[in-house]
Amino acid sequence: MSTTTKAAPIVHTPDFMNGDEFRIPVFKLLKQDGSPYKNAKLPDLDKDKALRIYRAMLFTRVLDERMLAAQRQGRLSFYMQCIGEEASVIGSTAALDDEDMIMAQYREQGALAYRGFDVDEFMNQLFGNEHDYGKGRQMPVHYGSSKLHYMTISSPLATQIPQATGYAYGQKMAGQGHCTITIFGEGAASEGDFHAALNMASVHRVPVIFLCRNNGYAISTPAHEQFSADGIAPRAFGYRMKVIRVDGNDILAVYQATVEARKLAVEHNQPVLIEAMTYRLAAHSSSDDPSGYRSKKEEEAWRDKDPVLRMKLWLQEKGWWSDDDEKREQESLRRDVLEAMKRAEKREPPELDTLVSDVFDEVTPILAGQLDDLKAHIRKYPEAYPKGAKSLNGKDAGGAKHA
Incomplete structure (x- = not known):
């Protein structure tokens, strides 16, 4: 028997269990109108950081809208949007140290935006020109930045998950107080790499955060056809790992959950699994038509839970943001994105x-x-x-x- 496992109680009847005895709650702090829940203790987030987060959310949404339009115009070959999932991505990134490693999937452009990847850097990669760090070798939206500690994205699902465990093991050996976060969808959690990564992380006690964006669909496959259990979070129990389920559209809840997860990872070398419950409002990619597998009614129900609007309302309640601020920021971002796109199109290939x-x-x-x-x-x-x-x-x- 393992020395880390408590002695199991003895029973005399063949009672089977399937996990329904345990229901993992959802951590929430903000209502959709931007007001906090009663008795909710909000994180200590100052105005400058809150606005840095919100501007990254706005930038990501403007970028996504403009670049999908560019793809439809034939100016770009392919695109994938983050719309509806900005809080899960940016809220978790904001809770990290800027030198912590991020190993993302391909819907995490908001993480780079928060860390300072500028609009020209985005455009150079999307158009694969001579200033693209990947030298035009990757599809659009496969970003990477060594200076921002953001591992270059790989198309095959889940490859970054065991890589995150290995990288975090190195961080543990280095002892400099850093961790790795790896972000992926619930579809990627069906890959064997997911299970191998969690087991290795738990056995070797490495500072890694596994953030699953449970957005309801693995391309066209709904969650109920992917697994029959209560989401992804209960899988942590099989690896004796800390886990939390959070409202992935609640920016403050995601931020606070990740702050606490980072403490466990860095201070105690405990890996953590976070399941962020969110929804992909956009198509899977510019090549996908979601009308073939989900209804407009379902989409509209989730549009009413818009994470960007929720944070905007909270900022307005705090007196840190106004409708005029919103208008100026939107206009500025649209102008910056369009001008950068024109510059990137004119640059030479590698x-x-x-x-x-x-x-x-x-x-x-x-x-x-x-x-x-x-x-x-x-x-x-x-x-x-x-x-x-x-x-x-x-x-x-x-x-x-x-x-």
Whole structure:
């Protein structure tokens, strides 16, 4: 028997349990009108930080609206929105130290916005131009920033979850008081990586926070078709891990839950699972049509729980924000996003050689040969690559200067 497991009571009848004996509550602080619940103790959030959070929420929403429109206009190949989930993402990020590592999925642009990723950095990645940190190799919305401690996003679900456990193990060894948060949807929690990560984190007691955005759907698959248990939170019990379920549209509740989770992680090396109950108001991506699997009535019910509006009303109740402030901020953000998009569209693509230049310490013969084949192809069919302006090996490609 494990030395960490208490002796189990002995019974003499074959009574089976399925977990229904335990119901995990939902932590809430704010009502939808922005007022606190009776007896709710709000976090100590000063005006500057509260406005930093809210501006990140507004920026994320404006960015999402404008860039989906750009995709529909054919100016962008693909996009994924965060609409409806801003509180879960930004509220948790705001509760961290800015040097804590974030390993996100692909709906966490608000985390970067809060940490200071500027509008040009967003646009450079979305358009894959020469200033894109990923050198045009990734799909749009697959951001990354080493200076902001935000791991580059990977498309396959759940890969970042065990990586977060491993990174947090390194943070524990370093002993500098930092932790890792990994953010993912409830669909990703169905992957084996989720279970391997939680088990390893619990056994080795590493400072990691697992934040599950339970937004109701794994693309088109509703939660009730993904699992029959009471959501994701009860899974923590199987790993003897601390867990909390929070209203993911309540920015103050998410913030406070993450503050406490970080204390457990950093001060006691206890991993924590947070299940944020929220809703994806947008389509899964610009390639998805949610009308095929959910009703407008359902969507409207969740629009009435808008996390951005809830925080706005709380700020107004505090006297920290006004309708005039809102109008000025919205106008400024829309202008900034549109101007940055125009700048990003005009920038050159990355140099062709960057396709292989830092995949390995030295370019391998196979990669070098593939690059030569690509250049030969471009020279043979220059009319198929009309947007280039840089040279292939310093020479024009017969009318097309680069790919």
